[in-house]
Amino acid sequence: MRFILTALLCFIALPLLAHEGMAMPKGPELGSSAAIDGKGRLWLVDAAEGHVRLRHSDDFGRTLSAPLEVNAQAEPIYAEGENRPKIAFGSQGEIYVSWSQPRAKPWTGFVRFARSLDGGQHFSAPLTVHHDRAEITHRFDAMAVDGQGRIVMAWIDKRDLEAATAQSKPYLGAAIYYSVSSDRGASFATERKLVDQSCECCRIALAFFRSIYGDNIRDHGYAVLHADARASEVQRATFSQWHIAGCPHHGPGLAIDSQGVLHAVWYESKDKPSIWYGQLQPGQAPAHSVLIAGAGASHADVAVHEREVWVVWNHVNAQGYELMLRGSHDGGLHFDDARQIANTPAASASPQLLLWQGRAFVAWNTSAGFRLIPTEAL
Numbered sequence: 001m002r003f004i005l006t007a008l009l010c011f012i013a014l015p016l017l018a019h020e021g022m023a024m025p026k027g028p029e030l031g032s033s034a035a036i037d038g039k040g041r042l043w044l045v046d047a048a049e050g051h052v053r054l055r056h057s058d059d060f061g062r063t064l065s066a067p068l069e070v071n072a073q074a075e076p077i078y079a080e081g082e083n084r085p086k087i088a089f090g091s092q093g094e095i096y097v098s099w100s101q102p103r104a105k106p107w108t109g110f111v112r113f114a115r116s117l118d119g120g121q122h123f124s125a126p127l128t129v130h131h132d133r134a135e136i137t138h139r140f141d142a143m144a145v146d147g148q149g150r151i152v153m154a155w156i157d158k159r160d161l162e163a164a165t166a167q168s169k170p171y172l173g174a175a176i177y178y179s180v181s182s183d184r185g186a187s188f189a190t191e192r193k194l195v196d197q198s199c200e201c202c203r204i205a206l207a208f209f210r211s212i213y214g215d216n217i218r219d220h221g222y223a224v225l226h227a228d229a230r231a232s233e234v235q236r237a238t239f240s241q242w243h244i245a246g247c248p249h250h251g252p253g254l255a256i257d258s259q260g261v262l263h264a265v266w267y268e269s270k271d272k273p274s275i276w277y278g279q280l281q282p283g284q285a286p287a288h289s290v291l292i293a294g295a296g297a298s299h300a301d302v303a304v305h306e307r308e309v310w311v312v313w314n315h316v317n318a319q320g321y322e323l324m325l326r327g328s329h330d331g332g333l334h335f336d337d338a339r340q341i342a343n344t345p346a347a348s349a350s351p352q353l354l355l356w357q358g359r360a361f362v363a364w365n366t367s368a369g370f371r372l373i374p375t376e377a378l
Helices: 159-166
Strands: 002-009 033-036 042-048 051-057 086-089 095-102 109-116 138-145 151-157 174-181 192-198 209-213 217-226 253-256 262-268 274-281 284-293 297-305 308-317 320-328 339-344 352-356 359-366 369-374
Touching: 033 086, 033 352, 033 359, 042 086, 042 095, 051 095, 086 138, 095 138, 095 151, 109 151, 151 192, 159 174, 192 217, 217 262, 262 297, 262 308, 274 297, 274 308, 284 297, 284 308, 284 320, 297 352, 297 359, 308 359, 320 359, 339 359, 339 369
Parallel strands: 002 209, 109 138, 253 297
Antiparallel strands: 002 217, 033 042, 042 051, 086 095, 095 109, 138 151, 151 174, 174 192, 192 209, 209 217, 253 262, 262 274, 274 284, 297 308, 308 320, 320 339, 352 359, 359 369
C-alpha cells in the first residue's frame, strides 16, 4: 500500500469548536463529505444531534434519501470544515465512515470509525481507532482504502506534546499518527507515528499536511505511507517561509494523476492571503506554481483526470459566498481564468471535488442545503 500523506503544518492553536463539555449541537453543522461509488450513486455524510448521518442520491444530488444514523448512540461529533466526517468504499460494497469525537476537555478528541457490510443498510457499533486513550488531541482524521482493501486512518495527535511538556521540553504543534486495518475495519493495528511537529488544526489530505519548520515556519510536507513496517520519509513540499505562531485552519488538497504527478493546492498568507497550485517535488519548491486566487479566497480543493486539472475554492464577499473554479487542460501548466459556478448568501462549508467517468463535480454544503455542482460551463 502506498498512500501519499500531505499536510500543511499549521500554526497556532486557535479555538476550533469550543467544546468545553459534551453538549450536543442543536442542528446540523455544515462540515460534510461526499463520494460517488462505482455505480454512480452519490453518498453524503454529515452530523446532526449527536449522530453521523448517511444519505444517498441516484440523481446526482437533486434528491437525497432519508438520513440513516451511522452511530445509534448519540455522541459529540466534530463537523466543521477542516474536521468533518469522512466516507470511503471497499471493493466489495463496504461503506466506511470516520469522524472525530470531542472529549470533555477543550480541543481534545478520539478518532471514531464504523462500517457497513451491506451497502449502507446497517452499521457496526463505532470503535475508537487508536489504542492510546489519553484525553488529548486525536482528531482531524483522514481515511483512504487501497487496492487490496486495507484501510488507512491518519490523524493529528498531541501525545508527544504532552510528554515533552511533562519534561519541560519544547515542542511545537502536534504529531501525525496513522493506523491500518487489514480486516475490512473490524480492527486497527497499533498506531505508528509519521512525523513530529505538524500543524495542530489543518486538515490532512491523504496525502498532504502542513508542518512546522524551524521557529514556527508553517509550510507543507508529504510522505508515502506503507502498510508494512517500512518507515515513511517525510519530504518538505513548500517553501513559502510563512512564520506564524498559530493555526490557520486551512489544510491543503492533493490529487495524483496516472503518471504519478502530485497536484497540490494550499493556502498561505506570508505577504497576503492567497491560494496556490503546484506540482510537488521531494525537497524542492513545487513545479509550475500558479497563484490561483487572492484576498477573500479560502479552503481550496483539487482533482485531476488525465490532462484535466480542476481547482475550486470559496470566495467570500459582502453578498455571501461564491464557489469559484479554475481549470487546466494541459496537466496544470496553464489555467483558465477564474469563474463562479455557484453562490449563496448563507454560510458555506469547504467545497469538495468528486470525479465520475472523467467529469468533475463539486460537493458544496451550505446552510441553504447541499448541492452537487458540475464543473462544466453552466
